[in-house]
Amino acid sequence: MKKSLFLFVFSVFLMAIPAFSASANVYEDEYEPNNSFAEAYDLGLWKYKTISATIHSESDKDYYKFYATKGEQLAIHLKNIPANTDYDLYLFKDAYGYPAVGSSERTGNQNEIIRLDVPETGRYIAVVTSKDGSYDGWGFYRLEFIDRMKSGAYTANLSPSSISSPGQGVVSPVAAVNLANVSAIPEGATVKSVSAEGTISPSLGHTYREVLNKEEGVWHTSVSGGTLFPDLKPELALPVKTTWNVRYYSLAWSSSTWRSPQLKINYQYDSTYGW
Numbered sequence: 001m002k003k004s005l006f007l008f009v010f011s012v013f014l015m016a017i018p019a020f021s022a023s024a025n026v027y028e029d030e031y032e033p034n035n036s037f038a039e040a041y042d043l044g045l046w047k048y049k050t051i052s053a054t055i056h057s058e059s060d061k062d063y064y065k066f067y068a069t070k071g072e073q074l075a076i077h078l079k080n081i082p083a084n085t086d087y088d089l090y091l092f093k094d095a096y097g098y099p100a101v102g103s104s105e106r107t108g109n110q111n112e113i114i115r116l117d118v119p120e121t122g123r124y125i126a127v128v129t130s131k132d133g134s135y136d137g138w139g140f141y142r143l144e145f146i147d148r149m150k151s152g153a154y155t156a157n158l159s160p161s162s163i164s165s166p167g168q169g170v171v172s173p174v175a176a177v178n179l180a181n182v183s184a185i186p187e188g189a190t191v192k193s194v195s196a197e198g199t200i201s202p203s204l205g206h207t208y209r210e211v212l213n214k215e216e217g218v219w220h221t222s223v224s225g226g227t228l229f230p231d232l233k234p235e236l237a238l239p240v241k242t243t244w245n246v247r248y249y250s251l252a253w254s255s256s257t258w259r260s261p262q263l264k265i266n267y268q269y270d271s272t273y274g275w
Contacts, residue, residue, distance in 0.1 A: 028054075028056050029052070029053040029054050029056075029140075030053075031051065031053050031062065031064070032056075034062055034063045034064065035059075035060060035061050035062070035063065036061075036063060037063060037092070037094075037098055037125060039063060040063035040064060040065035040094075040125050041062075041063065041064050041065065042065045042066075043064055043065060043066040043145075044066065044067060045066070045067050046066040046067065046068050046072075046074060046124075046145045047074075047145065047147055048145065048147070049066065049144075049145040050142065050143070050144050050145070051064065051142070051143040051144075052140045052141070052142055052143075053128075053140065053141060053143070054135075054136070054137055054138065054139060054140055054141070055085070055087060055128065055129075055130050055135040055136070055137075055141070056135065056137040057135060057137070058130065058133040058135060060130070060135065061127060061128070061129040062127065062128040062129070063125055063126075063127050064125065064126045064127075064128075064143070065094060065123055065124070065125050066123065066124055066125075066126070066145065067122070067123050067124075068116070068118045068121070068122070068123075068124055069118060069121045070118050070119065070120050070121045071117075071118060072117075072118045072147075073115075073116070073117050073118070073147075073148055073149045073270075074115075074116050074118070074145060074146060074147060074148060075113055075114065075115045075116070075145075075146040075148040075270075075272045075275075076089065076091065076113065076114045076116070076126050076143065076144070076145055076146075077111065077112070077113045077143070077144040077145075077146055077272065077275065078104070078111060078112040078113070078128060078141060078142070078143050079111040079112075079141070079142050079144070080140065080141050080142040081109035081110070081111070081112075081139075081141050082109060082135075082136035082139025082140075082141070083109055083136075083139075084109070084134065084136070085109055085130065085134040085135055085136055085139065086107065086108055086109065086130065086131040086132050086134055087109070087112070087128055087129065087130055087131065087141060088103070088104065088105045088106075088112060088128075088129055088130075088131050089103065089104040089105075089112035089113070089114055089126065089127070089128060090102070090103045090104075090114075090126070090127040090129070091103065091114050091116065091124060091125070091126050091127070092124065092125045092127065093122065093123075093124055093125075094122065094123035094124055094125050095122070098125065101114075101116065101124065102114040102115075102116060105131065111275065113272060113275050114126075115148065115270070115272065126143070128141065128143060146271070146272060148270050148271050148272045149268055149269070149270060149271070150186075150268065150269055150270075150271050151192065151266070151267070151268050151269075152185070152186065152189065152266075152267055152268075152269065153264065153265065153266050153267070154179070154182070154184060154185050154240065154264075154265050154267065155197075155262055155263070155264050155265075156177045156179060156244065156262060156263045156265065157177065157260070157261075157262055158175035158176060158177045158244070158246055158261045158262065158263065159175060159176065159177065160173075160175055161175075161259065161260055161261075162257055162258065162259045162260070162261075163175050163247065163248070163257070163258050163261065164255060164256065164257040164258070165248060165249050165250055165255065165256055165258075166255045167204070167250045167251070167252045167253050167254050167255055167256065168250075168251070168252075168253055169249055169250075169251055170249060171210075171247055171248070171249045172247045172248050172249065172258065173247065174245045174246070174247050175245070175246050175247070175258075175261045176243060176244065176245045176246075177243070177244050177263065178242075178243045178244075179240060179241050179242060179243070179244065180241050180242055180243070181241075182241065185240050185241055185267070186269040186271075186273065187241070187269075187273050187274060188239075188269055188270055188273035188274075189239070189240040189241065189267040189268065189269040190234070190237045190238060190239060190240065190267060190268055190269070191213070191232060191234070191236065191237075191238040191239075191240055191265060191266075191267055192234045192266040192267055192268050193228065193229075193232060193234075193265075193266045194211055194220075194228075194229055194232050194263060194264070194265050194266075195227040195228050195229075195263070195264045196209040196211055196222065196227050196229075196246050196261065196262070196263055197227055197260075197261070197262040197263070197264055198258055198259055198260040198261040198262050199258070199259050199260065200248065200250075200256055200257070200258045200259075201256060201257060201259070202254070202256055203225075204250050204252035204254055204256055205224070205225060205250075205252060206224055206225075206250060206251035206252060207224065207225055207248060207249070207250040207251075207252070207256070208221050208222055208223075208224060208248060208249055208250075209221070209222040209226075209227060209246065209247075209248045209258075210222070210246065210247050210248060210249075211229055211232070211244065211245070211246050211263065212244070212245040212246075213238045213239070213242060213244060214242045214243040214244070214245070215238065215239050215242045216236070216238055219247075220232050234268065240265055240267045244263055246261050246263065
């Protein structure tokens with residue numbers, strides 16, 4: 001009885017030991033076998049997935065299948081690549097012929113990244129492979145799926161603090177602000193929308209505010225009496241960190257003053273910028 005119990009406990013212990021090759025002393029991770037398109041490990045929806053796995057032989061390739069929706073903006077980030085190895089990252093559409101979508105092939109064990117604006121809803125396959133056959137059977141890499149686009153807002157005070165127009169359609173002097181070195185704004189941030197705030201008095205009607213982004217060099221005009229600029233759209237991808245100018249004019253036959261001009265800028269940015 002005691003011998004039978006011992007053998008049972010010992011067999012359970014053996015089952016708990018990770019699979020490894022005695023010749024190479026490597027760890028075969030939980031996602032194996034996933035060495036081809038047909039064997040790709042299915043992650044389901046991509047959002048916030050993180051994988052820790054190994055390349056355990058010269059020929060080992062790791063395939064991961066995931067589902068994405070058109071318009072989603074993600075990044076696939078391969079990091080913690082073991083020392084003295086060189087892993088690369090590839091992306092394919094899970095469709096006939098497995099058309100290539102993207103790749104990252106930096107040298108050595110530098111992090112790899114693929115950014116994807118999903119062109120069509122469906123399944124995609126990410127592949128981790130060794131460029132030169134180097135591997136570390138016990139060295140775990142980390143593969144992250146990142147929802148990379150984030151949003152923010154910034155309010156800027158312009159100088160001078162007041163500008164005036166005599167009316168009759170005459171444009172005021174310019175007020176400006178340089179946001180190029182503002183650390184609170186992320187690098188690579190682009191405009192989603194802009195509003196020009198501050199009080200124009202007296203309120204005369206038929207008053208138009210204008211804004212110019214130095215990088216674009218085009219004056220955009222608000223609706224009459226409004227503060228928003230309907231043609232400043234995200235598709236323009238205008239940089240936030242640049243010089244901004246504002247001015248205004250009124251069609252009334254009286255003078256007015258714009259006091260404390262401000263720009264409220266809603267922006268978006270790629271949280272993986274510079275990776």
